[in-house]
Amino acid sequence: MNTNILIVGVGGQGTLLASVLLGKLALDSGYDVKLSEVHGMSQRGGSVVTHVKISDDKVGSPLIEEGEADIILAFEKLEAYRWLPYLKPDGALFVNTQQILPMPVILGQAKNPENMDQFLEDHAGTIKAFDATQVAVDAGSSKAVNVVLLGAASRRLPFSTDAWLKVIEGSVKEKFVDMNKFAFMKGQLMGSPQ
């Protein structure tokens, strides 16, 4: 079993915590796991990506390359589009439909691609696009968007719901545990086949 998960978004959106949760879960479940992230300058509102590679064998390179991701969790739509070449032909894309415009677009120096929705729909093996930020807000905080997206993707990963809830319990501050668990369950509902 090898599962590659690419987590993409905009610096400051909480992509790192999502990958750390996945890492702990994989370790607790007896898999080998490697994660790769970038700190520093790109975190200031830039495009950010975290690689998560889980295997029942040994993981070598920590990086996922084009066409190798089983799952992409995209915290923002343009970032989903940017990183789509990394998805396997039969891979699953979970995308938060929230949009954050990059500065060149705000300044009118560049344009977002037209028909991104249709493009994602046409080229992802399977796609689940929804307003994960709104789901997180409904659960109690926009900061829980990472847990919502993990919830949505959880049925495609080899971990039980109990294991997920346990790792959330061990990873967030006590007063936010219930809210995050709730956000996870809401995300799981969103990700279920309709």
Place this chain on the structure above:
Amino acid sequence: MGKKIMLGNEAFARGAWEAGVTVVSSYPGTPSTEVTETAAKYDEIHVEWAPNEKVGVEVAMGASLGGARSLSCMKHVGLNVAADPFYTAACTGVNGGMVVLVADDNGCHSSQNEQDSRFHGRSAGVPVLEPADAQECKDYIKLAYEISEKYDTVVLLRSGTRISHSRGIVEEGERVQRDLIPYEKNFMKYVAMPAMARKLHVAQEQRLGQIAEDSCEWEINDVQMGEDTSIGIITSGICYQYAKDALPEASFLKLGLVYPLPKKLICEFASKVDKLYVIEEGQPFIEEQIRSWGVPVAGGKDMFTIQGEYSARMIRQAFGKDSGEETVDTSDAPGRPPLLCAGCPHKGLFYVLSKLKTTVFGDIGCYTLAALPPTSAMDSTLCMGASIGMAHGFEKATGDKTNTVAVLGDSTFLHSGITGLINMCYNEAKGTVIILDNRITGMTGHQQNPASGKNAKGELAPAIDLKTLCQACGVKHVVEIDPFDVKDLEQVVKEETARDELSVIITKRPCAMIVKQPNIPNVITDRCKNCRQCMKIGCPAIEVRDGRPYIVSDTCVGCGLCTRVCPFDAIDQTSKEGK
């Protein structure tokens, strides 16, 4: 004890702790910072942020003489700053084990160049170790202390972005309890005067020769003969992971020690394979040494680039083993460059400098991002502290200092800007230096510094007063101002850059990430005349919607800077703070 997921940098710190290290002195720099931050969490270790890397290495060397195991961590360009003590400590050798940890940044994720630190190790004449994953980060730093004490040498431990900032499973061990190695006076060893230095150099070359020989037997120089002996690959660090994924059948010599090279082992390996390849990011460091021995290398930098990062796919392609499947093309996605945060105090200053079309000699920090549109308010960035020296040189060359400034942060000023300012005073400059005092070392993730009032462990510490420091150097005109008072700031910049004397402006406002922001979003009202002045500050919260500026309430932190630049008072600030 047990297994944990650790960042490579956390594993380095854990290994240092297990090895019994008691003194760490470093300057932050991506991708090395978390080693020192993690070490600071161990009660048994004295951990400090030094004002720069040179001081860090000197402190580590002093601690080594005192008999402790010591560590100094830095990014690749930091080793340039520390090169002076590093090169001579390499000659004198150590008392307690001493490791200098350097993290390179191939791909320039957060750096101004892609320099290859292995050359520093070779040039200084110290052994260089290079781990390939988080577990090895922990194991190699422990080994580095054994090597350091056994061979009486400083050891350079080389990491990189994909090692330092990857997480993996690490098995924890116990901490070694060790006593200080008693310090014995030995001026022939520790006083590097010419007569001693000549002898020390002889001893240094002897121990490097010994290490080259002994390391042929070390487990970290690992021969892995595969089913396929037609391809033999010599590699190290992260490139080992890429190459092993790309060519699992091939034969490998994975080097854990990349200087001095285990010559005998390499020659033996070369004789067992049909064709020898060297796969290393950066310069042909290993390759050229092997070629210089007359050992044929079938492929090295003639197959692989000197620039940027490698990947398994790149290696497969080079060996003609890539399936070549097409992926979708999304290259029309607009770039998303990083930018100064909503509420960032630097925005006020760069709005003003952009408006005044000032020539700005910049420096290293978050504020380097002001070089990008819409502010586009930076003419140069070279290295830590260079803003001041360059502004001074520009003034001396052109005889003109009007509307020209040097700009640098508080931490960068204390790192190596202060010497530039002393030079300006001494050599009678008339320019203007602006210190962005945001009370923290921002870009690397908010580390304390000598002006922030706290130490590396987060405890209260004496804070240097920047104004007094500048005055003590001899600067007569020092102005402190809130960079969000944009109207006053504009006046001050005009006055000070026109003045026929040296001046310093200190803009004081804490980093938006370390103080609570009002978090009540501002609103653009119908008084807006669509002049778009508010868009010139480059705030990520201000977009154009339906042809007019619009504040995205989720992103706005309510700092109020836009309300101050709006000429029509058209932006309402609903919070009490900030106005």
